[in-house]
Amino acid sequence: MIRVIPVLILLFYACIEDIKxxxxxxxxxxxxxxxxxxxxxxxxxxxxxxxxxxxxxTLIKIIALFIIVYIAILILERSSFQENIKETPYIFAFLGxxxxxFFAPNPFNVIFQNMSVTFIFIFFITFFGxxxxxxxxxxxxxxxxxxxxxxxxxxxxxxxxxxxLILVIFLPLAIFFYNVLKKSKFEDIEGQKLAxxxxxxxxxxxxxxxxxxxxxxxxxxxxxxxxxRSALGTIEYDVDKYTEEISPYTERIWITPGLxxxxxxxxxxxxxYFYGDLLFxxxxxxx
Numbered sequence: 001m002i003r004v005i006p007v008l009i010l011l012f013y014a015c016i017e018d019i020k021x022x023x024x025x026x027x028x029x030x031x032x033x034x035x036x037x038x039x040x041x042x043x044x045x046x047x048x049x050x051x052x053x054x055x056x057x058t059l060i061k062i063i064a065l066f067i068i069v070y071i072a073i074l075i076l077e078r079s080s081f082q083e084n085i086k087e088t089p090y091i092f093a094f095l096g097x098x099x100x101x102f103f104a105p106n107p108f109n110v111i112f113q114n115m116s117v118t119f120i121f122i123f124f125i126t127f128f129g130x131x132x133x134x135x136x137x138x139x140x141x142x143x144x145x146x147x148x149x150x151x152x153x154x155x156x157x158x159x160x161x162x163x164x165l166i167l168v169i170f171l172p173l174a175i176f177f178y179n180v181l182k183k184s185k186f187e188d189i190e191g192q193k194l195a196x197x198x199x200x201x202x203x204x205x206x207x208x209x210x211x212x213x214x215x216x217x218x219x220x221x222x223x224x225x226x227x228x229r230s231a232l233g234t235i236e237y238d239v240d241k242y243t244e245e246i247s248p249y250t251e252r253i254w255i256t257p258g259l260x261x262x263x264x265x266x267x268x269x270x271x272x273y274f275y276g277d278l279l280f281x282x283x284x285x286x287x
Contacts, residue, residue: 006035052110056102114147122136142160186254199254204257219246219253221246
C-alpha cells in the first residue's frame with residue numbers, strides 16, 4: 001500500500017500538467033521508475049520475490065521478434081524514417097539493459113520483464129494511434145512498481161490500459177453534469193437540438209479570451225451567424241486568427257477540452273489496484 005501513495009501524487013501532478021500544457025516532462029516517469037527500483041532494493045533485502053512472467057529465453061525471443069518487426073516498420077515507413085531512426089538507439093539500449101537485468105536477482109528481473117513487455121505492448125498501441133507517447137511512458141513507469149495479481153492480468157499495466165478504455169466513457173457524463181450545474185447556455189449560437197445535446201456531453205462554454213491551442217472550438221461562423229459544429233474529432237485551427245474572426249460577434253464560445261488520456265489511465269490504475277481488471281471481470285461474468 002505504501003508504494004501507492006507516491007505513485008498517486010506523481011499521477012495527479014502529471015494529470016494537472018497534461019491538462020494545462022498537454023505535455024509532461026520525462027522527470028516524472030524517471031522518478032517513478034527510480035521509486036520502483038528503490039522498492040526493489042527493499043524487497044530484495046527482505047527476501048520478497050515475485051513470480052516472473054516467463055522464462056528468460058522466452059522473453060528474449062519475444063524481444064528479438066519485436067526488433068525484427070521494428071526494423072521492418074522503419075524500412076516500410078520511409079516517409080518518417082529520419083524522424084523514427086532518432087529514437088532507435090534509445091529503444092535498443094532500453095531493451096538491451098532489460099535483457100541483462102533478466103538475469104539479475106528477483107525482484108529486479110521481474111521489474112525489467114514487466115517494463116520490457118509493457119514497452120513492446122505500448123509500441124504497437126501507439127503505432128496504431130490508440131495512445132500518445134506520454135501516456136505510454138506512464139504505463140511503462142507503473143510497470144516497474146506493480147505486478148500482476150489474481151485480480152488482474154499477469155502484466156498489471158495492461159490491466160490499467162483495459163480499465164482506462166472502459167472508464168473513459170464516463171468522462172462525457174462528468175462534463176454533462178458540469179454543464180447542468182453551471183446551467184450552461186448557447187448564447188448567440190445556433191445549432192440543431194442534436195448538436196446542442198452532443199455539445200452538452202463533450203464541451204462547455206468559456207470566455208473567448210481564454211481560448212488556447214489546448215482546447216478545440218465547437219463554434220464556427222457561417223452566413224453571418226455563429227453555429228455549433230460536431231464535437232467529434234480534433235480541429236486544427238489558429239487561435240489568434242480564430243479569436244479575431246469570432247470575438248466581434250460573441251464573448252463566450254463552446255469548446256471541447258480534448259481531455260488527455262492520462263486521466264483515464266490514473267483512474268484505471270486506481271481501479272486495477274483496488275478492484276482488478278474490469279474487462280477481465282466483465283468477460284468472466286458473461287462467459
